[in-house]
Amino acid sequence: MKNSVIIFLVVLFYACAPVGEKNDSLPFIKGVYGNPGTLLDAGYSFDSLGMNAVFVRSISLNQEFYESARQQGCRVFVEFPTLNGKNYLQENPEAWPINEKGEQTPAADWFMGICPTDPGFKAFRTKQLNAILSEFDVDGIFLDYLHWHAQFETTEPILPETCFCNRCTDMFEGQLGHAIPGSGIPEKAAWILDNADDEWRSWRNSILNGWVRDLGELVKQSRPEALLGVFYASWYPADHDSALYRKLGIDVAELANHVDVLSPMLFHRMKGRPVEWVGEYVEWLGELTGGGEGDAPLIWPIVQSHNSPGVVTPEEFRQVMLEGSRHPSSGIMMFSDQSLLQDKEKMEVMKEIYLYEK
Numbered sequence: 001m002k003n004s005v006i007i008f009l010v011v012l013f014y015a016c017a018p019v020g021e022k023n024d025s026l027p028f029i030k031g032v033y034g035n036p037g038t039l040l041d042a043g044y045s046f047d048s049l050g051m052n053a054v055f056v057r058s059i060s061l062n063q064e065f066y067e068s069a070r071q072q073g074c075r076v077f078v079e080f081p082t083l084n085g086k087n088y089l090q091e092n093p094e095a096w097p098i099n100e101k102g103e104q105t106p107a108a109d110w111f112m113g114i115c116p117t118d119p120g121f122k123a124f125r126t127k128q129l130n131a132i133l134s135e136f137d138v139d140g141i142f143l144d145y146l147h148w149h150a151q152f153e154t155t156e157p158i159l160p161e162t163c164f165c166n167r168c169t170d171m172f173e174g175q176l177g178h179a180i181p182g183s184g185i186p187e188k189a190a191w192i193l194d195n196a197d198d199e200w201r202s203w204r205n206s207i208l209n210g211w212v213r214d215l216g217e218l219v220k221q222s223r224p225e226a227l228l229g230v231f232y233a234s235w236y237p238a239d240h241d242s243a244l245y246r247k248l249g250i251d252v253a254e255l256a257n258h259v260d261v262l263s264p265m266l267f268h269r270m271k272g273r274p275v276e277w278v279g280e281y282v283e284w285l286g287e288l289t290g291g292g293e294g295d296a297p298l299i300w301p302i303v304q305s306h307n308s309p310g311v312v313t314p315e316e317f318r319q320v321m322l323e324g325s326r327h328p329s330s331g332i333m334m335f336s337d338q339s340l341l342q343d344k345e346k347m348e349v350m351k352e353i354y355l356y357e358k
């Protein structure tokens, strides 16, 4: 009798334990972001550094690198530059984001975004993603630059109002159910911002969610086991006058419903934050999205090892790595391979954590 009660309780415990499939099948992810092939070129091997994953930019992905990463026990996740398009605009100016004055919005520092409703650009990115998926058996695709035109990787963000191109305002009219008063773009933009701000922000968010849904479907159709991740600006909702939602178009709670992995870009120096902010954000994100349990997305932060702005010392790098690895995080990586190669002490810090602490 006693044994059957114990067995019953054990079965009940496991039946009720909120552990999702994604958690069951994955170890703690220990990655490097960027062009990790540079580590191999410098004579390192991924397995000897304790790595079990690479997060490689699409542009740096090739067959030789892919094979090497696999042979050295790494999962291969590919960064996909969703709405970053400076080169595309040179031959396709119709995709340029338009500001409230009706002008082409200037580049935001080094970043140049694309109007997310441009069908030609979406077809262009769709073709690129399909090419990656057909050529490589990837473990996941990580959407990057998934936001309306803006620059957030700085203490002084650049946050223009976009996009008021005719295509965007026509689509928004459809959402509103009536014509937007005004004859030209400046008049229509002014009316929208003064009279339909909530609807405008919601519509902009829905356009980004459409990108996540559509690209996510491509990933799952081609590679059902592959994870869909996203790199995004790790601002709290109220930061910078609610710019994460109002300007970038991102609602993290909503995003969590559409992806397998959330990778907040916890670049503490670029955002003028103390190292403790990294761990605090991870904890907050876990509470918001379900802590990586059950159907909730996994949380794999990317932290800053890069020396600009300021200098991230090896000890500071160690602190942000540990802060970013705190529960409910189930993976970690850093920006980027170059910063490790430029400071061998940071390479040692990473190796120490990956081999002995995680």
Ligand SMILES: [Zn+2]
Pocket (backbone or CB within 6 Å): 097, 098, 115, 116, 117, 118, 163, 164, 165, 166, 167, 168
């Ligand atoms: Zn537009």
